[in-house]
Amino acid sequence: MAAELHVELVAADRQVWSGEATLVVARTTSGDIGVMPGHQPLLGVLESGPVMIRTTSAEAGTIVAAVHGGFVSFADNKLSLLAETVEMADEIDVQRAERALERAKSEADAAAERRADVRLRAVAAR
């Protein structure tokens, strides 16, 4: 069994990250799921939330990305995470996200509130 799996993190308009990993944890609609090398072929619907990727390289370590909806598919030791919007946790501007969260709360904009919340959770999980 291979000790690593290939991960492609893809947003609608760009490829966000790709590389080797030993463990990927993502939240599907029926709960958190961890995928390790050699997992059974899987196709699931993702919830908005942070996705954790434990990479094989020492300097990258564990990376976290905020995924806004989307899908996870795994086959032949290749895992693809697809979403309309994907942001790496270290790309997220915390202050901006916090401001956006407050604004969304005061305007009762559920979608914007969810987006800001996902970003903050991704930063917290880092």
Next chain:
Amino acid sequence: MGAQLRVYKRRIRSVTATKKITKAMEMIAASRVVKAQRKVAASTPYATELTRAVTAVSTGANDKHPLTTEVENPTRAAVLLLTSDRGLAGAFNSNAIKSAEQLTEKLQAEGKQVDTYIVGRRGIAHYNFRERKIAGEWTGFTDEPSYADAKAVAGPLIEAIEKDTAEGGVDELHIVYTEFVSMMTQNAVESRLLPLSLDEVAEEAGTKDEIRPLYDFEPSGQDVLDALLPRYVESRIYNALLQSAASKHAATRRAMKSATDNAGELINNLSRLANAARQAEITQEISEIVGGASALADATAGSDK
């Protein structure tokens, strides 16, 4: 300066100004093609992965989904036509419109009622002028479409296909756009988005003969398909919008290049004519002077006697 010469000079000046403008537009379009092409390339990984996933679910899951099964007697179809907001792009828009009209005729011959959805001011103007009904229209983003724009376009279409046909829904969804083949070649193409034809999808994903793994669906095949298909439609529309934008810029570039070439040729011809006119003027002046001098000489020679 003679009147003739002045007219030529003025025309040369005006054509030179036009040439400068078309040259600038050509260069702008050329840089935009490259940008648009890059966007097409950037959106490809998402589209491929999504197509792969759709193939996997629809072949792996045995559930019948309304979006993947063909209705026995389709009575209504939606056609989405992608044109541009601005012209000056040669036959770009008229080719797309012609292709959409052919498709509409074909569908109507099959006894289907056609709803037309249009992106881009050019197509909308064409249909409005002929007082045809447009089911939905969008403008303002054809030069640089974003994914949000694709979502806005896909929304009503997905809604229409999910509705029952009796309540104004549609059974089929077709899209007409201009495929970007290369800088020199762009073709207006039509394709059926829904219901999915699995062979085509598999061919596109390059997985036709591949043995597909037996997937485990989370939460269930039906749910995955429910969530996947709208995204698939969005991503296909996004890709079509991007290709259409790239094609439009390429068509503009070509049109402006030939306009610049024509202007150059026109300037050459006009300066030849202007030269000839100037030469004619000089010749005339000389002959007038010579004629005048000899007349004067004759006159003085006569008076001497």
